[in-house]
Amino acid sequence: MARTVESEYDPPIVNFGEMGPIRCSRCKANMQFVDAGRRFQYLMCKVTTDAPIEYFQHLGHTGQRVNKYERAELVLGT
Template identity: 85%
Template sequence: MARTVEGEYEPPIVNFGEMGPIRCNRCNANMQFVDAGRRFQCLMCKLTTDVPTEYFQHLGHTGQRVDKYERPELVLGT
């Protein structure tokens, strides 16, 4: 990764523990939450998978998780 320069924040490190990061079961790509946050759909292969219960969070009126700004893995790059 690139080095940070003066004035930049260090990127946060997210530890999902034994569960690991939430990814597509088929192709390991990123996901988009659907079905009120209960499932996610892969952005690459379109597979729909249930969200693990320990990672579930409801979606707000904009279709985004209500805890989006509390989870760096969801807010970075947007």
């Protein structure tokens, strides 16, 4: 990563613990939640996989995770 200058903030770091970040094993892309949060669809290769039980969370009426604001990786940059 490039070094930050005085007027910039350091990039946020999210610790996923032992599980690590959720990524596609084929394309390594980010995902979107589908099937009421039970599955992920990866944005580049369109593969759909089950969400790990540790990461599952129901979706609200807006299609967003109920615990969205408790997960930094879901709200950073928005």
